[in-house]
Amino acid sequence: MINQPIGVFDSGYGGLSILKEIVQQLPGYDYVYLGDNARAPYGTRSFETVYQYTLQCVKWFFEQGCPLLVIACNTASAKALRTIQQNDLPALGTEKRVLGVIRPTSEIIGHYTKTGHIGIMGTTGTIQSNSYVIEIEKFFPNLVVSQESCPMWVPLVENNEYQSPGADYFVKKHIDQLLKKDAAIDSILLACTHYPLLMDKILQYMPKDISVITQGTIVAKSLEDYLQRHPETAVKCSKNGQRYFFTTGDTADFNNHASLFFGEEVQAEKAMLM
Numbered sequence: 001m002i003n004q005p006i007g008v009f010d011s012g013y014g015g016l017s018i019l020k021e022i023v024q025q026l027p028g029y030d031y032v033y034l035g036d037n038a039r040a041p042y043g044t045r046s047f048e049t050v051y052q053y054t055l056q057c058v059k060w061f062f063e064q065g066c067p068l069l070v071i072a073c074n075t076a077s078a079k080a081l082r083t084i085q086q087n088d089l090p091a092l093g094t095e096k097r098v099l100g101v102i103r104p105t106s107e108i109i110g111h112y113t114k115t116g117h118i119g120i121m122g123t124t125g126t127i128q129s130n131s132y133v134i135e136i137e138k139f140f141p142n143l144v145v146s147q148e149s150c151p152m153w154v155p156l157v158e159n160n161e162y163q164s165p166g167a168d169y170f171v172k173k174h175i176d177q178l179l180k181k182d183a184a185i186d187s188i189l190l191a192c193t194h195y196p197l198l199m200d201k202i203l204q205y206m207p208k209d210i211s212v213i214t215q216g217t218i219v220a221k222s223l224e225d226y227l228q229r230h231p232e233t234a235v236k237c238s239k240n241g242q243r244y245f246f247t248t249g250d251t252a253d254f255n256n257h258a259s260l261f262f263g264e265e266v267q268a269e270k271a272m273l274m
Contacts, residue, residue, distance in 0.1 A: 004237055005244065006223075007064070008031060010193060011041055011076060012154075013035055018216050019072065020216065021216030025223070040158070044124055045075075050080050051084075054080035058098060066096075076100075084098055107139050116184075117144045117146070117185045118146075119147070120132045120145060120188075120189050121174060132145065133145050153195055167198065175205050179207070185210065186209065247268045
């Protein structure tokens, strides 16, 4: 690539739902998406493994010429982003920037609740990291945060079972378990990019007075704000309206799943990580 596209990374397909919102918000830029489908899901892997995988992918994006990367994976943002920003970026290139999804969400989540009690639903890795609890406390120290890991939700989506009757059991189970922890919760964040595909079932079992928050629009608006505040980075990002898609897994399988998340057909190429 001779362009300098904005990179968007996820362990699988879910980050395409973030990219979809980013493209709607900032359609003029070039984007390159990488799904590490060959090693997905990240949610149950150790901190060290997620860090090593994510760092490999960050290096790949920089090799494609990306001056700016959005890690649209909550697990990678929770387990790897801070270490990469603090320890690896100085060696990889001080002019490069890597952003995540946890901080922009944490900065505004307090505005969604009236009771001051919120719930976080995510992968086991995201929940165990406590990243949301730590970040939210910086911006809204008085919020009461309860968490629930939903280890079956990503496999349901990845295996195209998210509309099946079997999905109902796991969706209802984790909603009920979260609300048992704090009956005052009035806002719940879906802290995984796969979860919006389960939205019909989530709303079916969620009490009507509880708002459900997804991250796509939040991350897209945060990126727009970042580019406005950092023109030195924005000027490096090419603007030809081009989209490039890559996967470490099977391209045909990726293409079949991608439209569910991105909203339109895509043609992915195979990415080889060194």
